[in-house]
Amino acid sequence: MGAVILHSVVSVDGFIADENDAVGPLHEWYFAGDTPIIPPPDDQRYDHSGTGSGFRVSSASAGYVREMWESIGTIVMGRTLFDLVNGWEGQPPAGDHVVVVSHRPKPAGWHPEASYHFVDGVPAALAMAKELAGKRTVAVNAGEVGGQALAAGFVDEVAMDVVPVVFGSGKRYFGGIQGQHLLADPHVVIQGEGVLHLKFKVRR
Template sequence: MAKMLYSVSMSLDGFIAGAGGDMSWLADFTGPDPTIANLIGDVGSLLVGRNTYDGDDPNKGTEGEGEAFGGGWSGQQFVLTHRIPENSPPDIHFVDDFETAVAKSKAAAGEKYVNILGADVARQCVAAGLVDEVLVFLVPVLIGDGVRLFDHPGGTSIRLERLSVSEGPESTNLWFRVVR
């Protein structure tokens, strides 16, 4: 059965996107990373928020622009949205119901990970008790404003157990299991 993984690059001050969804801050840090290279083969599908799907691309102007993991991964993507377009690219499925999007992404992933992309979708998955693991690529930059890794008004406590810490060429990679 598929595991749900929230993987994300994050600035040292806790932001995964800059103000207005700006991802240009990440462009200088998108070089090869063994953790990402190993992860790509373990991802069976993506569960993506619409803001992330439509958002700014840190690979803008490169061969990997518009592609998951900068073009290093291909497969079924499930975009959770209230705005379903009439047409969609192959392997991109727009779904307007959270439970359906999760079920379809898990079925498509098989025994691999469903990789969650987008803060709001990740928050919904955490609230539903669905996230199994969290992988944060901690990037040595301060951006000061934007979209936080995890935002829960009023606060909450989600206990995590460290699985590994590794050094990439541009980040410190922190992998956790969600304690249930």
Template sequence: MTRIIADISVSLDGFVTGPDPGPANGLGTGGEALHTWAFSDDPDDRGILREATARSGAVVLGRHLFDVVDGPDGWDDRTGYGAGEAGTPAFVVVTSSPPASVRLTDLDWTFVTTGLPDAVTVARERARVASSDSGRDLDVVLMGGGATVRSALDSGLVDVLVLHLAPVVLGAGTPLFRGAAPHELIRRSVTPTTTATHLTYDILR
């Protein structure tokens, strides 16, 4: 079964970027600390990242995040999806208009201009095809940014919420849950490592 998994790193005070994020400063000031775990040598961190990348049949992201990862200081061979783990899922971008050009042409990009629910539908179909091709169940991963994940949660599109809780207080930035609708969650796992606490919740409908 294809699940919709929201997977995002967050600070102790609930921010998914530091202050002043932008294409040249994707995670904002101090925001790099949120993703220390993704580049850690801790075997538990590596295992969580490897599993998340392996289960990704398709990935949904918002336009602001796309502009960061496809920008001149964005993803490369070391910092691409999965931070070095093998994984080349289809990427589905929610946007009001497609970009004029794409730097990362070796990745499979689809641009959806009709809203997040349609983007999730497209990603679900891509993940189902990938599941059929690989012979194992693959999921749709919502990797962000924060507004995209929050909107998906509030729209009832998410089955599983994965938070990588970084031991940092940013004080400001992009909040994950600002103005969010209430949700009832069931905790499925907690994995503490040297760089983060990894939390997995099922979302009750």
């Protein structure tokens, strides 16, 4: 089985969105550079920015982001994010499968060709995600689902793309997690343009 990584872009004060689920400038670095993450024409297929320019990051970030995305087999996300982005219209930015943690089923008729699975509860979602991913990485979106996965001991690494902005309040990277959870010193520290990439092993 591959690693389970908790991952998201985050403000320096630990928020992945504001109270209204708006990400503000958090994702601007994805489109402000000169190096494509995904070669054309596939970069247009997976461009969910609305800009039509595809994902373009700085050269310092490109190798890290490309390697991360290529390693992902399955993404695990919550129902709130699924509804906000409409499941990326069945075309996730990375991986071949998506598992949505939700008490509600997949919307009727929604992209039947897409490998999206709706599962009630984090443990069952992680079990399915690991099976689907095989030896590839399971990427868990930060927030409530990610915090629950970390608290339950499912997460092997924490990856944070830290953007130099302070939100003050909003949706937390680790959701409503309780208690202390120890991480090792960062084994990846990469300074991009407008973002700092960090990865930590979870201490058992």
